[in-house]
Amino acid sequence: MGIVTQTTAVTDPEAAADFGSQLQYSLTTVPDPLTVSPASGTVELGDLIIVGSRISPDPVETNQIAVYVPLGTEAWQLALDLTGLQSLINLTGWTGTPDPANERILFKPATGHATLTPEQGITVQLNKLRINRQVGTAPVVLALNWRAPGTTTWRTEEQTLAIGKFPPGFYLRNLKAETYIENGDPVILTWERSTNGNETYHLLYENIEIDVTSYSTFRVDDVRRNTMFYLRGRIQAGTGTAERTINTYVTVNKPDLEVGDLVVNGGLTFPRPFVQKLKSFPAGRTVSVTPKNDGVLYVLWNGGELYFNFPDVSGITVGPTGRSFLAMPLQKNASFSVTQNQPGPTIAWWVSMGTPQLEMDW
């Protein structure tokens, strides 16, 4: 289970290096999710823990990391102010300094600049943030000043984390499912969520979105692929909307697979028999055929013509030249019809790229 919206940092594409951004960020909040402050009285405090990781194999120099926190009382702003904020950074010799004049927290090395090596992680913490009183989602911007070693010009890479602020009592957690199923088995998802009245919940997987506001459990049938199930909770208060998405991953044993190009340099084995011998086509009758898989149709007949009619495509007539042989590749579910104009011995084989057969309506 994890938090999705908060961990998706939007990177300035122009600033991104070959390996994506200079630093990849992930976020944790305490509490999780952040709770807005009550309408009056003591302010709720929240902590942001941001971990930046460098994936690139090359080192990079930095002289500053700034975390911009929108301040104010609006839904799109995160904290009332930076007073009382306590910042921490795990790098020795760096200091964290709230800079309210620029609505940011500055992290700087005391050596002027420092080198971030590959695989190095930076953890910065903003503790005791005074969360404002409006439910909403606030963009926190991470700005990294960086340059390649040996260069002199500093560039700034900005990434944005959207941070939701939820009303007290809101929760969405423990999205669970059987993590390992057989192909085609159903999955029963369960979760815990608050039902204070304004929340809506949607289950998302593949291209499907299901309103599950009224449920805390849901059955999904015939799961054939490894699937990430997302459960998105959304709450609106006033003009502000906060959204929290949690997810769980279900692994399917021998899942269905859909790939782009497939190049097999070694052997390719189909684990099941795939040759289907078909009956002769009845003379003068049109037979509908639907391949349930990709494959090749082989037909051997003697006398007469075979007329193949593909929807949206001109029909083709094969024969009559005595003994005829036809090998025709077919796409899954690309239905067509066949008509043999005179009786005669016909032998047909369906060589399928998998188990499913060729379906004919006779």
Next chain:
Amino acid sequence: MPTRSNDTLVVPVEVAALAVNTRTQNSSDRFVFHRWQPNFFLLQDNRIPPEPEPFQIDPWPGETERRGVYLQWQLPEALTRGRHDDQDGVEDFPLVPNRWLVVRHQAASDTVRAWVVESDHLGLQTGTVSYLDPDAAEVTATKIGRRHELTTTSPWREPTDARQPFLTALGPGLLTFSVYQPYNENVFSLHDTLDDVPSQDKLSYHVTGWHADPGDDILAGHDGQLTDLLDTLEWLAPTATSTVNHCLYTGSVLGITWDREGPAPSPDIVPDPDQVAVSIGNSAAEAMTGLIDEAAGPSALSEHETRLVRAFALGTLDTLDRTDGDELTDTAAHDSGFGPASAGYSWLIADRSNPNIPASLTATERARQHAREQDVVAELNRLQAEHDALTADLAAAQERLYLLWALSQAEKVPPAFANRIDDELNPDHSDGAAGRVADLTTRLDDLRTSGSLPWGTTPEDLEDSAARYADDHGLPTDHLLQRVPKAPNEEPADPVLLLQGAHLHAPMTRGSFLPCRTPDRLVTKAGPVTAASVQGSVAKVNTSADVPATVPGLLTEFFILDRATHQGVGLGEVTGTLPEYGTEPWQQPWQPLFLQWAVDYTALPYRDQAGPHWTFDGIRYRWNGTGASADPFVITGRQVLAPTAGHDTEGKLAAHARHRTDLPDLRALREEVRNLDMLSQRLDGFSAFLAQRDPRSTLRPTGEVGDLVGHGDHYAPLPGTVKFAFPGRPPEVVSSAFFELRTGQLAFTQLAVVDRFGRAVNLFDNPRHFKPSRPTSMIPDHPVESTDTHRFVELSPRLLQPARLAFGFLNATRDQDVDLTPGANPVCAWIVPNRLDRTLACYDPTGHPWGELRTIMQSNSTKAVVWAPLPGSDVTTLAQLGQVSPHTHDLLAAIAGGGQDVFDAVRATIDDALTTIDPDGPDDQSLGFFLGRPLALVRARLNLQLDGPVRTSCGWNEVLDPDEHPPAMPAWDWIVRLGQATSTDDGLVGYVLNEDYTHLETITTPTGNHGGYLRPIGTGDRLTLAFEGTSTATVTLLCDPRAAVHATTDILPVSSVHVPSEFTDHALSRMAVCFRTGPLLAPTTPDPVTAVLPHPATATGSWTWTEPAGTDNTWRTLPITVPDPTDMPLGDPEIRTGFLVLGDAADATR
């Protein structure tokens, strides 16, 4: 044999060693670590103060490389003292040693390791702690301090590229640079990771410091008066000769127990947070009372003892037994929450003539001379007022210039600001801030150098200048012009936190001179351990090359002492003199240095459209619980803790005992008090934050702007935010909140005591359960939250700039300032309640009788209150009185017009008030039967004044056009309560406000049927003033001149005015009280002519008889011969009507 030099003084330094093993590092029980370091790149790149804000701390637990021993040496006090002068900014902090030899000795294995700390090494890559390059023209961050390991092959050699010496105890301008170890690693401290040491061992360290350039030594180049220099330094070195010209600073710490994975080192005096009592107050003195209760439990002191302690702490013990003793203590507590700020000066003439030499001038000449002197003083005071106003304007203009300059340094500025700031900072632009400072500076300089008023920057210069001025203006040489400060402006101070039980490290001062030694006094033998037996150890330290020649001798002493300690040999019998420090067994140090605090502050509205939300109860403002309060926010601070409470209490004890012979010997108690385990600190920065200021050290302007700004204290502004959210569009500019006043409630959310090594004790875990001891005046009637209300501390309204209540006298007839008007006298008249005659007698300001108000029976059988002249008076009617003293007339006419009831009520009320002013009554009881104390009727003016222009917002949107964003506060009315009803120190009987003679405001509750003429002052809400320039009040005070008249506002300390004796003494001595007498039969004696009649028996005064001598208002005064009832009558009796006159007694009445 070690080399010894007779030109060296060995100065002891205290060395502390914090042993951090795994258990210590990860402790979170009693203490944690709050360590932080400055980063001057913040200043260089972002113009942000280099010191982190409070609670911005470095990660500590789990960092294995941070284990080991942290060794810090403390510079002698003499090297940490300097002077900062607002006028010329002199900072004469002495250079401090910049080379330190550090030797570690493991006695069991006789293993030695040594380093030389090059304290003033600068290098971004090679230095240790962030620092400011002292030689760079611009702000340039670098790092300071490194260490060099001494080995047999690597002796210490001075670098060839050394800079000019620059290192002082202040370092780059950080107050705690030399004492907070994370700030000075490899400068005045060293972290020994102990990687080469067994996991369990005993360690000792020795430190010796010197100047790389002997010419920088504090003793170098002395003029042969070494003793005087040593006295100045407060060093004691009886064996030092005048050849001594340099110092070695040396100290040791012996027997550190090191157990890397073992228990936390002990003993450890770090306090238990539960045992630390916390109290808050306007001052340390006020907080102390609550703290004693808090520390020892609610019943530790009886109510009486609490009262005594409070009075003692606040300095009112001497007056506590008076009836108004508690009120005086309350006032002292209130006033301790303010600090003075100069309001300028006034001049007076001090008569230094010898009273035994007869005056050479005639009375007329004396009067002429007096008039001339008054002219001179009046003119001088006018010029001085002009000078003081210019000075205040200049200070305000400099503050504004600094403010604008500081804003111009911001990383992002609004375009509108950027467009205009150049003009503001250009001294040639007369309408700008810099131009204004330049103009004011010139005008002030002109005034000072023109000779139009005396001026000097030292007392001697001022005295000389005043003497020249007096001579130029024809004043006698024995009549000296003296400049005296005016009643100061008062600046509200931040509250004080007082801690007891935080384990004081050392008293505020040593209390005695620091014993230093010459090298021949070093220890050379301790029991069986001799110099020869440690020679091998000494030899392991490579002291060749650039290490002072005396160092081996110091090392010899160190190894002797360490080995002796290790072998259990007592140090009582040693050859030589033991060093002042470092021979006691080691213990884990706990040296409280900082108080870090965070409060949730809820700013409460003082007033809004609905009106005020605070109510004045006559003493202080209390929040009604109404009005919409803004979101609370956090204010944090970090202050250096000081054991001032003990120091201060000791001083009070000394003052209490001075000239007292009835007290036991208090020396032991004073010493105990000096070491009192109390630490206190003002929450400095609290008000600064509300005033949009950041109190941390930061940049100051240099060059032309720097010269104009001067060297005063200025805090960096907090102007708000500038956000360039959308490219191409104007930025969003948001000003920081502007607070008109400090009015609110606070609750502590964090409180930590941090020591010199960064060990910290959090004083509470759950802020909702924290219960600081609060004085009554800080307990809110309406806490901002309804739960855990013990947390909240109410801060009554306070201005965020200095101000004062100007309470001064006016000329009785024309309402001119007495100080500025030659010959002015504020006394309109004297009013004497004649109890015998039931009249109110009235005298002129010099004590001559004018007349009296008395009740007569009119022809229509009704009573009336009328004016009747007294003997010798030309004022025969009230109308005539109006011509000579309009205010006296207006008062008496109103009383007379009210008829007998009002008249009686006024007399009764005056008598009531006099009873309060002097509850014991006169010594001469019969005198009290006849008359009451003469009361002065004086004119005065009250005016609330701000020190300089009103504070305006320094938010981005307002700062350039303050006039377009005027604050609301100056128009707000503040109650001024005159008089203190229960105080014997207050002489007010009543007053008339703003010439409204239809009412007399009375200090006591009026009695009788006065028809509303008399009104009790109560909480004083009929007299309100605002700070706006025209808001003043004039009052006609009826008061006993022996006591001051007090004005209570709460927002300022209690002000008082006292009628100067020059206006009272002469009049009181002259005043004679007349008792209408007759008709009676009384003869006269022929020679001398005396009236023969009895007179009342009084122990005080002399009686005479005065009677009309004709119809032309002439009077004859006769001495009285008291008839002897046993003798024959003297002379022929005549029917007489006149006055029995009592002279020389008015001043003795009460």
